[in-house]
Amino acid sequence: METLDDGIYQQYADVVKRFLVCLTENPDLAEELTQETFYQAIRSIGRYNGACKLSVWLCQIAKHLYCDHLKRQRRHPTLPLEGLERAAPENDGMPEISLLRRDAYVSIHKAIHSLREPYREIFLLRALSELSFQEIGEIFGRTENWARVTYYRAKVMLAERLEE
Numbered sequence: 001m002e003t004l005d006d007g008i009y010q011q012y013a014d015v016v017k018r019f020l021v022c023l024t025e026n027p028d029l030a031e032e033l034t035q036e037t038f039y040q041a042i043r044s045i046g047r048y049n050g051a052c053k054l055s056v057w058l059c060q061i062a063k064h065l066y067c068d069h070l071k072r073q074r075r076h077p078t079l080p081l082e083g084l085e086r087a088a089p090e091n092d093g094m095p096e097i098s099l100l101r102r103d104a105y106v107s108i109h110k111a112i113h114s115l116r117e118p119y120r121e122i123f124l125l126r127a128l129s130e131l132s133f134q135e136i137g138e139i140f141g142r143t144e145n146w147a148r149v150t151y152y153r154a155k156v157m158l159a160e161r162l163e164e
Helices: 006-024 027-043 056-077 095-114 119-127 133-140 144-162
Strands: none
Touching: 006 119, 006 144, 027 056, 027 133, 056 119, 056 133, 095 119, 119 133, 119 144, 133 144
């Protein structure tokens, strides 16, 4: 059984943070939840039975923490002001190309986040967190085949939305 030392944090922190960035769309919140994920993992390492990869177990903890965060937000909503300073696209000498890139990015981002669950989460786990279908299936308590089929369906839905 593994213990959560600095080596484990170094090995898995980036995977957990990328997963949370995909879910939250907020790097600062993702960083905060990543720290909380490892804190909770240390507290409950005795319950880790090795039935799944450690990265899968950590992502499950992260997902639950994010869901708890959303529940708290619903009870106590705040006006998010983050991102206003990032609203202007980068100007790399060709503002037209920069605007086109930004529009394409925004369209893709909106299309991904318009997918209903579990399609959105599975797409993000596979595409951005680069988890295997087996790991994704374990996170959801399903089979590897279920994860493959759901990911394929998510890609089809995403392609249809981007064509519109």
